[in-house]
Structure formats: C-alpha cells, structure tokens
Amino acid sequence: MEKSWATSKGAAEAAPGVAPGVAPQAGVGAGADFHLDLSGPGGVRASLISALREAVRSGRLAPGSRLPSSRTLAADLGLARNTVADAYGELVAEGWLTARQGSGTRVARRAAARPPERRTPPVRTPRRPTYNLRPGSADVSAFPRAAWLAAARRAMAAAPHDAFGHVDERGRIELRTALAGYLARARGVHADPERIVVCAGFTQGLGLVSRVLRQRGTREMGVEEYGLWFHREALERAGLRCLPMPLDGEGAGIGVLEGGKAGARSVLITPAHQFPTGVPLHPDRRAAVVDWAARTGGTILEDDYDGEFRYDRQPVGALQGLAPERIVYFGTASKSLAPGLRLAWMVLPEHLAGEVLAHKQAGEWSSGALEQLTLAEFLKSGAYDRHVRAMRLRYRRRRDRLVEVLAERAPHIKVTGIAAGLHAVLELPPGTEHPTLQAAAWEGLALEGLSRLRSTPPATGDPTPDGLIVGYGTPPDHAFPGALEALLRVLPPAE
Structure with missing residues (x-):
C-alpha cells in the first residue's frame, strides 16, 4: 500500500496559537508536503522506518528539519500512534533522528554519506571567464540607478490610471512622444508618435517587420557580409533568404541588390557604425541605397547600431531622414542604458505601420508600462542626454587606453573600427585567430572572433581575415585594466 501525508493541518494542530498559513518553524512539520512509500516488505512499521530513513539519506529531509509529532503523523497516515512512536524510536537509536523534550523529533545534524568517488583521470578544462571583452554589451555597472529611480517616482506620480491596464501594443503614448522629439533632435529621424512602435528588443522588431515583408512577397533580404548571426536567424525564421553584401572601407556594397532577383526588395544595414567592422556607410553609398529603394520600391531596415557613441567627430545622422517612407528605423536602449530593460523602438513608414502592429497584437510580448513611462520621463527631463554624454566620455577613455x-606592447597588432561604438577590431596574422581564442579561454578571457560573424563561408582563394572583436564597453571600470592585461597575454607575438 502506498500512502502520502500532508502536514499543513498537523503542523497547525501541533502549534496552538499559530495563525493559519504562518509556519511556526522551518522543516517538514511546518506545513511542507511529503510523500512516503509504505509498500515495502516487512509490514507497516518496517516500511515506515525504511521510508523515513531513505528520505533522510536522500536529502529530502534536511538536517535539523522537525518532523510531525507521532500523534499527528499517525493520524495523517491512518496508523496506530505506537507504530509511529516505535519507528521514531528506532531511527533515534540508529542516529538518523534526534528527540529532545520541548524540541520535538528532528533529523540529526550530520553530514550525509557521500557516494564512493570514481577514480577518473583529471581532465583539464578552460577556466570560467574572469574577464569579458565580448562585444555588444554596455557597462551595466554604470546604470544610472539614482536618476532612473527618481524618474520612476515622477512617472508613477503622474501616471494616469489606464497606465496600469492593458498595454497599448504600440507602446505608451508618453514614450512614443518623447522618442519622437529625441530622435528628431539627436538622430535626424522624421518620427511621428503614431508611427513609432515600442518593442521588447531589436530582434523582436526585426522579426515583426520581416514577417510583414515576407507576406508582401519579399523572398530575399540583403544583409552585410559580417554581422550578428541571430539577426540572420530572425530573417530566416520569417522565411527570407539572406543575400550577403560585401564590405570594404566604404561600408556595404549594394551591387548584390541591383543584380539580384525580383524578390530582393529589402536590405538590413548598419549605416552609422557597421557591426563588427566599425566602418560607417560612405555618403555616396548612402545616396545609392536610398536611390535603389526609391527606384525599386524596396525597403531599407536601418539598425542605428552605436549611433549615439561617436568619438572623433559629430555623430552621423540616421539614414531614415533621407527617405522616411522607404526606411524602417530601429533603435534601442540596450547600449545607452541596459539590455535588461527590454526597450527598443521602430519608426515605420506609413504603408507598413498597420500591418506590423497587427502582427504585434497577435500574441507578441510587450514591454512593461512602468519601464516605458520611466524612460519617457528620463528622456523629457534631460537625464538620458546627461547619461549618454557621461558614458561617451567613459567609453572613449577606455578606447584610448x-x-x-x-601601440606600446603589441605594435604589430592593427586596431580598426574605433571611431564609434563600444568595440574595436584587432587584425591578427593569418592562421592565428583560433589559437588566440583557445588561449583566451585558458586565460579566463571571453573574446569573439571575426570569422564567426561572417554570414557565409569564404570562396576559394578568398580566406576570411583573422581578427578579434574586443568589446571595451562590457567590463566595469575596476576590471578593465585586468582585462587588458589578459588580452595582451594571449595575442600572438610579432613574426
């Protein structure tokens, strides 16, 4: 026979004066449910002893846990009280339990028996990363907690009642209005609050727009030759085939679009600061891709990657300002504030806005209203501008260092892509990228290789350049010097 007992009722009975739902003390006797199998051989008493002993041995009953009184457990299990008392007594004698006047019966506090050790030869494994120089992340230790909390308080005080109801799939009007003003001022974007859709990250927005384009007949999407693999995966999940666009010193070339099939009517680009090479799109190519979209009816998806973090000259304005009805503009708070906020936005052409919103309403995740209201207040108060300026100075100091x-200790390593953003490209001698990444793993240093970010394998005779993508924005200030030292230890020596 298999029985189980629940001690919630019994614990309340065993502790007069304790309010219902309030545990008198930790342990099994404090309202936990526990399952005992009494189907073993030897009768009920032997089965109870065996089940309790196994519960202690396996750790289901932790050391120090208080058991129900013999009266309570007997009632829960439908057994005679003497049977339970005898079982407790034997387990006390064996050392599994302890019994003291006024303290009840508890599991003995002793180390659990360890299973026999298996003798296996030692296996050397890479160290868990001590330093993180992977690209794509901001220094979250610098999140402006005090200013954000102050903005949240002001936003909560001014929030209308409907802010705590169902979230508008477009996003709170307060945030969309604040974003329209900020984007026009800081990035040169033509933004109407009615054509802004707030989303829970760039990838979500990319998936929404891609599905709409696929339904409209688009089959292929031009993508830069190097980029983030999960962006390509989002396009492929939407049913689009990615056409790699070669990169050079002037950014992405659009020849593949001009010579492509009729279905190649869309392109995803990072014109302000190409990831990962760091090359901005040359003015001639900016004009050319806009002209291509106007002539063919194509759609440009603009990822304004690192657009706010340019160091050596004025920021390059968004491409969207040149053709608002042909370009979908994507922005995010992941780099400027923190990725954990899950706040991003799209500025949509009028002809796409309705369909994209319909897809988002069909079950897509929405950002919380409180975070949206707080960001709106953060933007309106000027706290966002102040934070971005402070972080721009911090990241520039790290880049310069x-x-x-x-230059001092590894002058044979060329550094590129440093005019903007939170990462740099280190060009390595041919054949050294993989060994360098292996050495970094043993050194406890997280790095990203350039070859992993290529969209397609190189053609014969066109090897992928070896390189590292070093994200200097990720470590907190106190860890950055150590991360640089670890990086220097793993770089290949001069030939």
Whole structure:
C-alpha cells in the first residue's frame, strides 16, 4: 500500500496559537508536503522506518528539519500512534533522528554519506571567464540607478490610471512622444508618435517587420557580409533568404541588390557604425541605397547600431531622414542604458505601420508600462542626454587606453573600427585567430572572433581575415585594466 501525508493541518494542530498559513518553524512539520512509500516488505512499521530513513539519506529531509509529532503523523497516515512512536524510536537509536523534550523529533545534524568517488583521470578544462571583452554589451555597472529611480517616482506620480491596464501594443503614448522629439533632435529621424512602435528588443522588431515583408512577397533580404548571426536567424525564421553584401572601407556594397532577383526588395544595414567592422556607410553609398529603394520600391531596415557613441567627430545622422517612407528605423536602449530593460523602438513608414502592429497584437510580448513611462520621463527631463554624454566620455577613455596599450606592447597588432561604438577590431596574422581564442579561454578571457560573424563561408582563394572583436564597453571600470592585461597575454607575438 502506498500512502502520502500532508502536514499543513498537523503542523497547525501541533502549534496552538499559530495563525493559519504562518509556519511556526522551518522543516517538514511546518506545513511542507511529503510523500512516503509504505509498500515495502516487512509490514507497516518496517516500511515506515525504511521510508523515513531513505528520505533522510536522500536529502529530502534536511538536517535539523522537525518532523510531525507521532500523534499527528499517525493520524495523517491512518496508523496506530505506537507504530509511529516505535519507528521514531528506532531511527533515534540508529542516529538518523534526534528527540529532545520541548524540541520535538528532528533529523540529526550530520553530514550525509557521500557516494564512493570514481577514480577518473583529471581532465583539464578552460577556466570560467574572469574577464569579458565580448562585444555588444554596455557597462551595466554604470546604470544610472539614482536618476532612473527618481524618474520612476515622477512617472508613477503622474501616471494616469489606464497606465496600469492593458498595454497599448504600440507602446505608451508618453514614450512614443518623447522618442519622437529625441530622435528628431539627436538622430535626424522624421518620427511621428503614431508611427513609432515600442518593442521588447531589436530582434523582436526585426522579426515583426520581416514577417510583414515576407507576406508582401519579399523572398530575399540583403544583409552585410559580417554581422550578428541571430539577426540572420530572425530573417530566416520569417522565411527570407539572406543575400550577403560585401564590405570594404566604404561600408556595404549594394551591387548584390541591383543584380539580384525580383524578390530582393529589402536590405538590413548598419549605416552609422557597421557591426563588427566599425566602418560607417560612405555618403555616396548612402545616396545609392536610398536611390535603389526609391527606384525599386524596396525597403531599407536601418539598425542605428552605436549611433549615439561617436568619438572623433559629430555623430552621423540616421539614414531614415533621407527617405522616411522607404526606411524602417530601429533603435534601442540596450547600449545607452541596459539590455535588461527590454526597450527598443521602430519608426515605420506609413504603408507598413498597420500591418506590423497587427502582427504585434497577435500574441507578441510587450514591454512593461512602468519601464516605458520611466524612460519617457528620463528622456523629457534631460537625464538620458546627461547619461549618454557621461558614458561617451567613459567609453572613449577606455578606447584610448586600449589603443595606447596595444601601440606600446603589441605594435604589430592593427586596431580598426574605433571611431564609434563600444568595440574595436584587432587584425591578427593569418592562421592565428583560433589559437588566440583557445588561449583566451585558458586565460579566463571571453573574446569573439571575426570569422564567426561572417554570414557565409569564404570562396576559394578568398580566406576570411583573422581578427578579434574586443568589446571595451562590457567590463566595469575596476576590471578593465585586468582585462587588458589578459588580452595582451594571449595575442600572438610579432613574426
């Protein structure tokens, strides 16, 4: 026979004066449910002893846990009280339990028996990363907690009652209005609040727009030769085939679009700061891709990657300002504030806005209203601008230190892509990228290789350049010097 007992009722009975739902003390006797199998051989008493002993041995009953009184457990199991008392007594004698006046019966506090050790030869494994120089992340330790909390308080005080109801799939009007003003001022974007859709990250927005384009007949999407693999995966999940666009010193070339099939009517580009090479799209190519979209009816998806973090000259304005009805503009708070906020936005052409919103309403995740209201207040109060300026100075100092250290101690390593953003490209001698990444793993240093970010394998005779993508924005200030030292230890020596 298999029985189970629940001690919630019994614990309340055993502790007069304790309010229902309030545990008198930790342990099994404090309202936990526990399952005992009494179907073993030897009768009920032997089965109870065996089940309790196994519960202690396996750790289901932790050391120090208080058991129900013999009266309570007997009632729950439908057994005679003497049977339970005898079982407790034997387990006390064996050392599994302890019984003291006024303290009840508890599991003995002793170390659990360890299983016999298996003798296996030692296996050397890479260290868990101590330092993180992977690209794509901001220094979350610098999140402006005090300013954000102050903005949240003001936003909560001013929030209308409907802010706590169902979220508008477009996003809160307060945030969309604040974003329209900020994007026009800081990035040159033509933004109407009615054509802004707030989403829970760039990838979600990319998937929404891609599905709409696929339904409209688009079959292929031009993508830069190097980029983030999960962006390509989002396009492929929407049913689009990615056409790699070659990169050079002037950014992405659009020849593949001009010579492509009729279905190649869309392109995803990062014109302000190409990821990962760091090359901005040349003015001639900016004009050419806009002209292509106007002539063919194509759609440009603009990822404004690192557009706010340019160091050596004025920021390059968004491409969207040149053709608002042909370009979908994507922005996010992931780099400027923190990815954990899950706040991003799209500025949509009028002819796409309705369909994209319909797809989002069909079950897509929405960002929380409180975070949206707080960001709106953060933007309106000027706190966002102040934070971005402070972080721009911090990241520039780190970039300058990275370049300085490499020039002093590894002058054979060329550094590129440093005019903007939160990462740099380190060009490596041929054949050294993989060994360098292996050495970094043993050194406890997280790095990203350039070859992993290529969309397609190189053609014969066109090898992928070896390189590292070093994200200097990720480590907190106190860890950055150590991360640089670890980087220097793994770089290949001069030939």
